[in-house]
Amino acid sequence: xxxxxxxxxxxxxxxxxxxxxxxxxxxxxxxxxxxxxxxxxxxxxxxxxxxxxxxxxxxxxxxxxxxxxxxxxxxxxxxxxxxxxxxxxxxxxxxxxxxxxxxxxxxxxxxxxxxxxxxxxxxxxxxxxxxxxxxxxxxxxxxxxxxxxxxxxxxxxxxxxxxxxxxxxxxxxxxxxxxxxxxxx
Amino acid sequence: xxxxxxxxxxxxxxxxxxxxxxxxxxxxxxxxxxxxxxxxxxxxxxxxxxxxxxxxxxxxxxxxxxxxxxxxxxxxxxxxxxxxxxxxxxxxxxxxxxxxxxxxxxxxxxxxxxxxxxxxxxxxxxxxxxxxxxxxxxxxxxxxxxxxxxxxxxxxxxxxxxxxxxxxxxxxxxxxxxxxxxxxxxxxxxxxxxxxxxxxxxxxxxxxxxxxxxxxxxxxxxxxxxxxxxxxxxxxxxxxxxxxxxxxxxxxxxxxxxxxxxxxxxxxxxxxxxxxxxxxxxxxxxxxxxxxxxxxxxxxxxxxxxxxxxxxxxxxxxxxxxxxxxxxxxxxxxxxxxxxxxxxxxxxxxxxxxxxxxxxxxxxxxxxxxxxxxxxxxxxxxxxxxx
Numbered sequence: 001x002x003x004x005x006x007x008x009x010x011x012x013x014x015x016x017x018x019x020x021x022x023x024x025x026x027x028x029x030x031x032x033x034x035x036x037x038x039x040x041x042x043x044x045x046x047x048x049x050x051x052x053x054x055x056x057x058x059x060x061x062x063x064x065x066x067x068x069x070x071x072x073x074x075x076x077x078x079x080x081x082x083x084x085x086x087x088x089x090x091x092x093x094x095x096x097x098x099x100x101x102x103x104x105x106x107x108x109x110x111x112x113x114x115x116x117x118x119x120x121x122x123x124x125x126x127x128x129x130x131x132x133x134x135x136x137x138x139x140x141x142x143x144x145x146x147x148x149x150x151x152x153x154x155x156x157x158x159x160x161x162x163x164x165x166x167x168x169x170x171x172x173x174x175x176x177x178x179x180x181x182x183x184x185x
Numbered sequence: 186x187x188x189x190x191x192x193x194x195x196x197x198x199x200x201x202x203x204x205x206x207x208x209x210x211x212x213x214x215x216x217x218x219x220x221x222x223x224x225x226x227x228x229x230x231x232x233x234x235x236x237x238x239x240x241x242x243x244x245x246x247x248x249x250x251x252x253x254x255x256x257x258x259x260x261x262x263x264x265x266x267x268x269x270x271x272x273x274x275x276x277x278x279x280x281x282x283x284x285x286x287x288x289x290x291x292x293x294x295x296x297x298x299x300x301x302x303x304x305x306x307x308x309x310x311x312x313x314x315x316x317x318x319x320x321x322x323x324x325x326x327x328x329x330x331x332x333x334x335x336x337x338x339x340x341x342x343x344x345x346x347x348x349x350x351x352x353x354x355x356x357x358x359x360x361x362x363x364x365x366x367x368x369x370x371x372x373x374x375x376x377x378x379x380x381x382x383x384x385x386x387x388x389x390x391x392x393x394x395x396x397x398x399x400x401x402x403x404x405x406x407x408x409x410x411x412x413x414x415x416x417x418x419x420x421x422x423x424x425x426x427x428x429x430x431x432x433x434x435x436x437x438x439x440x441x442x443x444x445x446x447x448x449x450x451x452x453x454x455x456x457x458x459x460x461x462x463x464x465x466x467x468x469x470x471x472x473x474x475x476x477x478x479x480x481x482x483x484x485x486x487x488x489x490x491x492x493x494x495x496x497x498x499x500x501x502x503x504x505x506x507x508x509x510x511x512x513x514x515x516x517x518x519x520x521x522x523x524x525x526x527x528x529x530x531x532x533x534x535x536x537x538x539x540x541x542x543x544x545x546x547x548x549x550x551x552x553x554x555x556x557x558x559x560x561x562x563x564x565x566x567x568x569x570x571x572x
Contacts, residue, residue: 018221020214027210032202040197049206053213061220091444116192123200141190142197 008072016063023060033073034080040138041084043127055083081143085153088135116176125175133168140165230488230521234464241408241420248377248410249572379411385542385567391427391459391559401427403563405463414474419483420466425561429457434498439491443498443511450500450509459559460492463548465526477534481544485526489548522552524560532569542567 011029014022034055038048059066059079066075116122126134135154139145140161147165151158386404405423412418432454434440440455467485496513530544548561 020217023217024210024214027213028205031205031209035203036197036200039203049209049212053209053216056213057216057220060217090441116196118196118199120196121200122193122196126197142194 009068012063012066012068012072015060026060027056030073030076034076037077037080038084039123040126040142041081041088041135043131043134047087051080051084051087054087055080058083081139084138085135088131089154092131125172125179128175129168129171133164133171136161136164137168137172244377244410245380245408248380251376252378252380252572375412377410377412380572381409381411381417381540381569382572383407383409383542383567383569385421385423385565387563387565389425389427389561389563391429392562399428399430401425401459403561403565407567407569409569415471417469417471417481418466419469419485421464423463423465424460425463425489425563426458426460427559427561429459429559431455431457439494440496441513443513445500446509447502449502449504451503453499453501453508455499456497457494458496459494461489462492463487463489465524465548467526467528469528471532478531479534480531481529483526483528485528486523487526487548488521488523489550490521522550524548524550530565538571540569540571542569 011022011025015026031052034052035048038051038055039045042048042051055076059076066072126137129137136150139150139153140147145153147158147161150156150161154161384404384406386402389401389403391399391401403423403425405421407419407421407423409417409419429438431438431440432452434442434452434455436442438457439459440457445452465485465487467483467487469481469483471479471481473479498511498513500509500511501507502509526546526548528544528546530542533541533543535541543564543566545562545564548563550560
């Protein structure tokens with residue numbers, strides 16, 4: 001509905017002029033979409049809310065940098081990801097340099113994830129990961145960044161990113177199997 | 186492998202979106218309101234500071250020109266004093282003139298038809314009882330009976346002048362003129378009479394916060410305008426760098442929460458190196474202003490802007506005896522706050538233009554909340570040049 005170009009443009013114009021009603025409309029419309037992304041990068045709702053409001057604050061105060069020639073949703077998504085990464089770096093200052101041997105890494109990469117049913121809620125599984133694994137997993141799987149891009153964003157080595165992904169996958173597998181076992185019992 | 190990820194991604198993307206929460210928007214709205222309020226304040230601060238600076242510069246320029254004019258006026262007044270001295274000499278001559286009223290002879294170039302006059306004059310002079318007296322002849326030898334029987338061209342002939350009437354006694358005391366003092370008179374009296382420029386440096390001891398505080402240093406420039414020998418206004422810009430050590434973390438101290446690498450590490454302390462830029466202005470009163478050694482006392486107001494600062498955290502893992510130090514990445518910036526300043530010290534006059542200052546000051550922030558720079562007790566020494 002709001003995605004109609006004319007209405008969105010009107011709201012964005014109001015936001016640029018500092019109109020609080022327009023800002024609220026924009027926030028309300030993109031709230032669900034943005035909160036779903038934030039929840040993936042945080043361990044609880046409070047953290048997600050903090051990331052969400054940080055991102056919206058940044059978006060609303062830097063709206064003059066947005067080029068209306070491009071869609072608004074990807075621009076907002078990029079801000080959300082950047083804020084989530086900043087939040088991760090702020091609260092996890094020590095980069096985790098755990099590298100696996102090449103043989104073990106390739107062996108673990110080959111191990112498939114258990115089958116995921118479409119109705120399964122994966123958010124608790126994702127939240128159970130450590131912050132370092134969760135952020136790498138999100139960036140690689142959900143945002144489809146390469147390991148080199150992730151390494152540049154997080155200030156770590158590309159091999160560390162790869163290792164974190166493998167470990168994240170291993171943890172997810174273990175969590176899903178446990179979940180399946182509990183459900184079957 | 187990629188299919189697994191795609192399955193995962195589709196599952197997450199297809200997840201139902203959380204409903205809108207009004208409380209979240211209200212929180213963001215408050216933050217936006219604070220941001221909107223802060224911007225006009227900052228702009229207002231700069232727009233207020235700019236005219237003040239321009240005004241100060243203009244005042245200094247005007248003061249310098251006035252000073253030049255005043256010096257020229259003083260020079261001319263000194264010349265006029267010389268003229269007054271001449272006037273006094275004229276009074277003395279006037280006294281002599283009164284003796285001449287009786288005896289004065291005025292010289293004039295000799296003319297042909299003056300010869301007869303000269304003879305008549307000489308005769309008249311001899312007939313004058315005063316001139317004929319012995320006393321007069323003794324004092325004024327040229328006027329005798331034998332004087333100039335045959336005057337020659339080019340020689341001086343004395344003409345007798347009739348005695349002038351006696352002058353009344355002059356009132357020597359000048360008349361007192363009552364002048365009404367206008368506002369302009371007082372303003373002119375309170376005009377700037379001197380200007381100083383100098384630099385200073387010293388030690389700064391932070392105080393007033395719940396922290397272990399370490400001394401730092403300060404360095405800055407200062408200017409002063411003298412309204413009278415005892416009253417002076419100062420303006421200064423000083424850079425402070427202090428160290429604060431805390432055994433707790435918190436945004437109220439400007440030390441954000443940081444998680445250790447693992448739960449085995451215990452937070453020991455955080456060290457914050459806090460630089461700040463201080464601008465202040467105030468009035469100071471000088472005692473013994475005419476002496477070489479002048480104690481002074483001053484009260485001022487100013488603003489201090491916290492510059493971006495570094496924080497180093499120390500954690501300890503007592504189980505394995507390891508310490509982990511962590512430098513907070515990036516710079517944190519502190520808030521702008523205003524303060525009152527009390528300063529006391531002394532000034533020692535080294536020469537006509539140079540003086541040395543030693544002072545102690547206490548800076549007390551007016552706003553206590555937030556993570557602004559702490560109160561400062563400092564000792565400073567400086568060298569000033571007086572224009």
